Amino acid sequence: MSKEYNSALQARVEQFLKNKGISQAKAAPMMGISQTALSQYRRSMYDNGDIAALESKLEEFFRTQEEQQASTERAMPYRSTQDYIPTSISEDVCKLIRYCQIEKGMVIIHGDAGIGKTKGAEKFVRENPAASVYIQATPSIGTLGNLLKVVARALKVPESRNKLDLMLSIREKLEGTNKVIIIDEAQHLQLRALEEIRAWADPNPITGQPGVGIALIGNTEVYARMVGKQEARFAQLFSRIRMNRYYSTRKVTSEDVKALFPKLAEDGKTKELTFLHGICQSKWGIRGAVNVYNNAVNNEDISHEGLYGMARTMGIGLV
Incomplete structure (x- = not known):
């Protein structure tokens, strides 16, 4: 096993950490190696490991970085320099979420995929980070228990195995605030989850404090479920919709x-x-x-x- 170190490669590692401004702990998984191995390599103390194999991984990492950078530089003149490109749909979505925040209640933002609904939501969150709770639902998040856990984590509410305690803690955290809860891919939410979050938009009957805004974003299923064959089951939800907006690729x-x-x-x-x-x-x-x-x-x-x-x-x- 070779004990020789590639000093140029070690220097490149140091320069990478300095340029990126990231810690060794964050860099190691990016490079496909353990933090311990990276630490020992940087200090030329990886003698009990396979130095050649480790350096091969580092070379592969930097080679990929170079190719990605070259690709980005070639494409730069042909792509927008803006992270967010305002379109008629994304801007309208952003305004609709603002309406939801101000007026409270629920808004349903639905329509075709890939047309800017999420981009509009992301813009709102960037501009209003303190007032926004953004969650991207998945089938596993769609249950009541899992949704409560995700919302609690976003609000920095201590998690509890007891759903009632967790729900009460969330309501207490939200009460009297101007927060808006934005749930993307909301078609994944199950009925019990939808019934729970609609209560967050209601005023507190005891204190009189208004609820918060709830913006549900997804495909048209999220709205159709409330007004289609299951309308009776969703009547309480439907009555709380302040506005719904359908967006088409057209x-x-x-x-x-x-x-x-x-x-x-x-x-x-x-x-x-x-x-x-x-x-x-x-x-x-x-x-x-x-x-x-x-x-x-x-x-x-x-x-x-x-x-x-x-x-x-x-x-x-x-x-």
């Missing part, structure tokens, strides 16, 4: 597309923009169009032919 505008793909707009690439607009208004939505464009950028061909070919390769059509 509502994506040409101005939205220009904002999403500024390089094409700057270069007057009308044909390319029209093609991507078609994808945006199809079942693939904005997300599909962005994926096609990004892959075409990586393929170094954002012409109409390049976009069309990439869409075909990805199995994305305009239907």
Whole structure:
């Protein structure tokens, strides 16, 4: 077993930690090694381990980093420099959540996938971190007990195995605040979970304190369940809806597309923009169009032919 250390690689590790401003504990899993191994390697004390194998992992990590950086630099002129690109839908979602916060009660934000609903919610949370509780529901979070645990953790409420105690602690934490609870992918919530959170939007009958805003975001199932065949079961929920808003891919505008793909707009690439607009208004939505464009950028061909070919390769059509 070799006891020789690659001093240049060790220096690169040190430079990486300095440039990223991250701790050794955070860097180690990124590099695919243990914190102990990284610590010993940095001090040239990894003599009981396989130095060659460890350095091979580090070289692979830095090689991948270089390739990712090169890809990012190549794509930079073709992509927006903004983290958030305002579109008519995402901006409307953000405003609707603000309405929910101010007016209390529940709002239902639903519609087609990949059109900016989550982006609008993320913008609201970034701008209002103290007033927002954002949760992305999954099938496992959809039960009452699990939802209470996730909300409690977000509110820094001590978790309890007793659902009643946990619910009371959450209500106490929320009362008198201007918080808004935003639950994305809300179609995963089970009826008991929905019934519980709707109570958070109600005023306290004893203190008179108003409830908080509840914004449910998801596909149309989350709203259809309340007004369809099971309307009687959801009557209490339905009566508390202050507003519901349906968003379709058909509502994506040409101005939205220009904002999403500024390089094409700057270069007057009308044909390319029209093609991507078609994808945006199809079942693939904005997300599909962005994926096609990004892959075409990586393929170094954002012409109409390049976009069309990439869409075909990805199995994305305009239907």
